[in-house]
Each structure stands twice: as C-alpha cells, then as structure tokens.
Amino acid sequence: MISSLPRETIISIVLFAMVWQIMSYLAPSLGIPAFAIPGLGRIAESLTKITPLDVAVTLGRVLLSLVVSFVIGLLVAVLMYLSESLEKYLRPMVRILMAVPVVSWILFAVLWFKGVEFRIVFVLVVVCAPVFTVDSLDNMREVSRDLKQMIRSFRPTPLQFFHKLMLPAITPGIITSWKITLSLAIRVVTIAELVGAVTGIGHQLSVAQELFSVADVFAWTLVLVVLLFFLEALLVRLETHVLRWRA
C-alpha cells in the first residue's frame, strides 16, 4: 500500500512526523507539558494497544448506517423524481435535516432513544441519507433527455426504466456520494460513539481523553484516518471496475 503512494505524499508524511518529534523534544523547554505532545515512540506504543474489536465495531456501524442511508436516500430521491408535488413538500424537509448540526442530532438521539446502537445508527442515517437523496435526485435530473426518449420509445415498465437507464446513469454520481458520506460518517460516528457507547473508536477516544493520554488519542485518530483511506481506496477500486466503460 505504501509503495503505491506518490513520493510527495510520503515526503510530506515523513516531514510531519519529523516536525512532531522535534516539537515533542522542545515542548518542555517551551513550557508545554510533555504529555501534550508525546514522542513518536510513545504513540507507537499506543498503536500496539489498539483493540481490533473496537475498530471492527466502528467499521460495522459506519457500513450498516451507510447502507441504510443509501437505501432510504435513494428511495426518497426516486419518489421525489416521480412526483413533482411530493418533491415540493420533501425538498424543504431534506434541506432542514441537512442544516441541523450533528451535535443536535446526538442530543435528540440521547433524549429520544434508549438503545445505544440505535442512537448511533439514527444519527448517522439522519446525517447521511439526505446527502444521498439530494445527490441522487440531482443526478437523475441530469440524465440525458435523449437517452430517456430512446428507452421510452421501447416502452419500458417504470421498474425497467429505473433499472436499465436511471440506475446505471447515476452510478458515477452515487459513487461520488459514497465517497463524501463515507468521510462524513467516519467523523460523525466518532462523535456519536462519544456519548454512551461502550465500544468503538469514539468510545476509546473518550477513554483516552479521560486519562489525559494524548498518545492514545493520536493513535486512535491515526487508526480512523487510515480506516477512511482504506475504505476510500476500496471505493476507488470499485469505481474503476464499475465505471470501466468510461476509461
């Protein structure tokens, strides 16, 4: 994986690590407590203590929520595409959902629901589904009128119209939506897990914060970033395969 990274990326990462290490050495002489900027050795030690179960739990929550968000988002987009009047009612609601801060959703979830897992999935879905809806609807509207006319001339059923034309036509847009919501979900899940969860990366970050362990916070954050890059790389591979016709 590292060998596939551009040289410039590797250099910038190495430079950042060097600057961090230098700051770690200089911190006490600058009046900054030593624990605030731990050395790379200390962070590496924290990395060895990463529990795969927490990573898996967070990953599971993210993927499950994204799948549910995608299904709901796409379904709502299709309904809005089919009915102009329904769109007029739903579009303001979708926009309102998108404007509500994540923290407010977390507070609502804590106040409304008992189950921790449900709270987390609820927050992720309510944040991600509107993104899928708006993107899918915009993409459906942009499907070529010529292609719509062509397939309609062959008289497809409504299901065939969506299956044969609309879905493949909006696939590039859907993959872009997945990239956006993936990064969004990784950030949101961490915050959602901070409240009440007893597993997951967010929970571990909360524990690290309680212990004033910046090394642990850094290590878990690093895991999150790597997890995001890994999932994005998978998406890019999927994109290359699915959209090979565009090459």
Add this chain to the structure above:
Amino acid sequence: MTAASAPIEIAQLRKVFRQTTSGQSITAIDHLSLRIEPGELIAIVGKTGCGKSTLFDLLIGLEHPTAGSITIGGKTPYDDFNAFRGKIATIFQQDRLFPWRSALDNVKLPLELIGIADDVQQERALTWLKRLGLEKFANAYPRELSGGMRQRVAIARAFAVQPEILLADESFSALDEVTANELRKTFVDLAREFKSTAILITHQLEEAMAVGDRIVVFGKSATLLADVRMSDWDRADYPLLREAIQNTLQANVPDARLRR
C-alpha cells in the same frame, strides 16, 4: 419477423405547444391528415422546425395530440402506449447508445424490455451485430466505436425487436456521406426484407429520394405540400421531380408539376 399489418392513420392531427417563458402558443402541426400503408417506406421531408420531429414524438407515443388522432390498427400510440411494446422501434440522429453497455448489450436492451429469454436475446443480438458487420466489436463499448459503427449498432438495436413500425429521425444526417449512403442502403434493404412500415424523417431531399417509396413534403406547421409516389415517376424524370420538390420547399406552396 412480423410484417406490419395495419395502416397508420393520421386524421386532422394538431399539436400546439405553449412556451413556458412567454406563454405564447406555437402550432407545430396544423390539421395533418395522412395514411401510411403497411410495409410502406415513406420519407417525410421538410425544413428545420416544420413539425417533422413533433410528428415523430407523436408517432412514438411520447406526446399527446392537441386535437385529431393517430391510429394504428384501432389503437393510438399515446393512449394505448403499452400495446405497442415491441412493435415500434426508433433510430435517432445520434446513436443514443448506453455508454455503460457494450455493443452487444445495447442491441439486447429492447429484447430485455419485452421479456425475451436470455439465451434468445444473446443469439438474436449477435445475429444482428453480425448482419451489420460488427460481430468483432460485440464487446466494445460505444466510446471505442466510430460514429458509423455506433449508428450501425443503433440500427441493429431497432431491428432486433422485429418491429412492425420503424421510425427514423434524421438518422443518417450526422454521418459522413459514404457511411450515410451505406447505412441508408442497409436501412432500406432491411425494412424491405422484413416488410416493416418504415418512416424516415429528414431535411435532406437527396436522402428522402434515396430511401422513400413515397415522399411527403411538409411546409410550415406540417402542412402537407406534396405527397409523391416514386413509382409514379420515371427515373429519367427524377431531376424534374427533385427540382419541383425543392421549389415546393422553398416557396412553401405546392408545385403544380407534382400533381400526377
């Protein structure tokens, strides 16, 4: 292949569009009456904006007439939309292939829509690609094909459903002359072989004369300026015919020489 069995009867057809911005009405087709016999190869020629493409959309059933009717075997393509599934096929000016499908899968598309078995779809699509000289490009995506090849795939796609009625809207005008001539000939040969009722809409008189057994000349708002059966004319008189139609198109009034 099923040969066309019913005539297309266009009676007092009228289509008016209301512009959304200005609210003005535009009469695209004004009281057009025309009868097209089964198996006839008809070319409709007229200047740009004369209502040809509106008639095309009405014949496909994508538009509803403001007044009058189009009936085929007692059914209308717009009200009885699904009754014409697999019976009407179209070839447009642009190939309108799905870029995400291979040539083979593009030809299979209408067969999938009418619910033909997978193995039959495959066999029939391959047969049509072979017929149009594209068997080596079955797995190529549209971007890998030339304009002429893509249009051939579009022709294969249209004929693969064994349509009773074949509608072509400026289907060869975007191609170079050599390719266009070759594809016009293919189109005519196939339409004759399978006895489909074929309607070619074009603004090019040469194309209309090369393809049609009958040439219908449209004036403004699809006013019927001339309805010429090529069989009524000797080949030696074709230059005269061409001149008379050109005169009709330019003056927007029927030329007396066209009355036979």
